[in-house]
Amino acid sequence: MERTFLMLKPDAVQRGLVGEVIQRFEKKGFKLVGLKLIQVDRTLAEAHYAEHRGKGFFEPTVSYIMSSPVVAMVWQGKNVVALARELMGATNPANSNPGSIRGMYGMDISRNVIHGSDSVESAGREIGLYFKPEELVDYQKAG
Ligand code: CMP
Numbered sequence: 001m002e003r004t005f006l007m008l009k010p011d012a013v014q015r016g017l018v019g020e021v022i023q024r025f026e027k028k029g030f031k032l033v034g035l036k037l038i039q040v041d042r043t044l045a046e047a048h049y050a051e052h053r054g055k056g057f058f059e060p061t062v063s064y065i066m067s068s069p070v071v072a073m074v075w076q077g078k079n080v081v082a083l084a085r086e087l088m089g090a091t092n093p094a095n096s097n098p099g100s101i102r103g104m105y106g107m108d109i110s111r112n113v114i115h116g117s118d119s120v121e122s123a124g125r126e127i128g129l130y131f132k133p134e135e136l137v138d139y140q141k142a143g
Pocket of ligand 1: 057091109110112
């Protein structure tokens with residue numbers, strides 16, 4: 001079954017949006033298989049955003065996700081990578097659908113509440129950066 005990596009960014013934790021955002025994915029019917037509150041270090045932050053190295057927003061983005069704890073999560077379900085991105089909305093909250101997570105809560109392109117993998121391949125890579133295999137829990141979910 002398909003999995004995606006989602007991360008609630010420092011603004012989500014600081015503003016008390018963790019429960020509300022998690023609830024969106026629960027109510028959509030996806031299955032939570034990994035969850036932890038962590039302080040990201042520079043090695044992990046730079047590995048996470050490696051594809052953006054060299055761009056102007058690389059360093060600010062790396063610094064930002066190190067600035068306060070984040071909630072790292074793995075969610076599982078049919079087509080979860082694409083569907084999670086729809087629930088999240090466009091990267092820049094200025095362009096996000098108003099009903100989406102970023103559309104409702106995002107303040108700007110940096111403080112955009114949540115990161116989600118952009119492909120199944122990225123999901124595999126990002127899950128591997130943040131979680132050891134034994135930290136992911138599979139189980140039967142009713143409904
Ligand atoms: P995220 O989905 O975590 O992936 C890369 C992040 O870089 C993105 O969300 C934004 O928060 C951040 N970012 C900051 N500036 C830009 C920009 N100009 N274009 C794209 N992403 C940006």
